[in-house]
Amino acid sequence: MTASPSALPVVELWCRDVISCLQATFGSVLRHAGHDPLDVLGLHWEFRHKPGDVRSEEFYYPCATPGDLAASLAPHHPVSSAWHQADELDRPLDALADELSRGRLVIAAVDNFHLPFRPAFGDVHAAHLLVVYGIDEHNVHVSDAMPPDFAGPIPVADFLRSWSSANPTDVQDAFFSDSRIDRRYLTVDVGAEFPTLDRALLAKALDHSLELFHGPSHGDRTGLAGLGEFLDEVLKAAETADSATVRDVYPFGWGMQAQSGLHGELLRTWGLREDVPAVREAGRLVETVAHKWTGLRVCAAHGHPEPEAAAKELARHANALRQAYESAVDGLAEARSAL
Structure with missing residues (x-):
């Protein structure tokens, strides 16, 4: 487990009206690393569609670099990301705690239905992303810049339900349900040498x-x-x-x-x-x-x-x-x- 809550990092929320949790979470990670998210995430522009690839997740994005969301979002900067799945059912949080112990924030896939601070709590299933920045005996500390923004602890049991959800088909959300969460998470590598936006x-x-x-x-x-x-x-x-x-x-x-x-x-x-x-x-x-x-x-x-x-x-x-x-x-x- 990570250090006591008093030693947790401060994670600044970053959001814009038109973005999804994908850009918001990457923006928080970039800001935590000392970079302006707009300079990084706003520099590249293209149109790209992969026929048959669209998935029912709020964070779907057609990657130019296969499997690497960060490199696809910001090809002009030294950033990369990778998906993982925690498969130790008895201690699944250890995988996240290990990343946090190295000073790295983690982006976790979750189901809004099980998150106490989301408007969809107990009502609508939908695949979503948030930032995990701390874990203690009773709580997982998360940051979510998507309105209504939230940063703080939620009970371990709630997080595990959300992070492990089957995210079943929900007639109330035809776009972001029916996509299993299965304890997926993203690690993001942010290079030391960032170019100046000149x-x-x-x-x-x-x-x-x-x-x-x-x-x-x-x-x-x-x-x-x-x-x-x-x-x-x-x-x-x-x-x-x-x-x-x-x-x-x-x-x-x-x-x-x-x-x-x-x-x-x-x-x-x-x-x-x-x-x-x-x-x-x-x-x-x-x-x-x-x-x-x-x-x-x-x-x-x-x-x-x-x-x-x-x-x-x-x-x-x-x-x-x-x-x-x-x-x-x-x-x-x-x-x-x-x-």
Whole structure:
């Protein structure tokens, strides 16, 4: 077990309106390591869809680096992560305690149904992430920046129920239930040498994004071509009553929306601070992409039980999203020219 509660680290909460628990937990880990989460998580922008890969978890993300969420979220920084599963049923917390003893925070997958501080407690099953920063004889100390934010102890028994949950199918949440938790957790390695967010690094990141957006789509659906393939598939699914494909828009789109929101904020604030209007305006355009995801995701969420009836509205939101991406990519090119 870890040290007494008085010796526990202070874990700062970090959140933004458009992000999920995935970015929030990684943000807390990065801040704990002394880095600005926005500089790290907001630097990269792309569109990526892996057909058949979407899972019913709030933290689903289509990884460019297989199995490594951190490297996929922040490819321009020395960060990496790995999934693990604690399999010692008699002392499952030992795996987490061992990580904490090395001074590393742990990100644990949990089921909201069993967490006393979540609004879904005792009501709705849903796969979620939170940060574990301490364990003592009676409590597990957790940090959750997603509203309503919470940091503090919860009874060991509650944590174990949440962390070990089967997360069964729940009619109240068609998007994040039906995905076993099974004592999964993430370890995150944060390198010692972090690059400074200057013009050179921003230019490098924009070059990478522009290459991805203008490149061909093969395997993973990437760039503007991949976006078109994805949206065409969704609209065809609606017209042919393919409810499952329409439903997947909601969990899949959250990762793309979150990344767009963070990248847009980074460009807008950096461009304002450094007095580079083209970068500031590119940020505004990328933030527009994030907001257009809301319309498509919410329409798909409400429309998937009867997708044919939602087809017209889905097409409207899909076209708006497509246009927003095209404008934002043009803005990105102008921003790159200004650096």
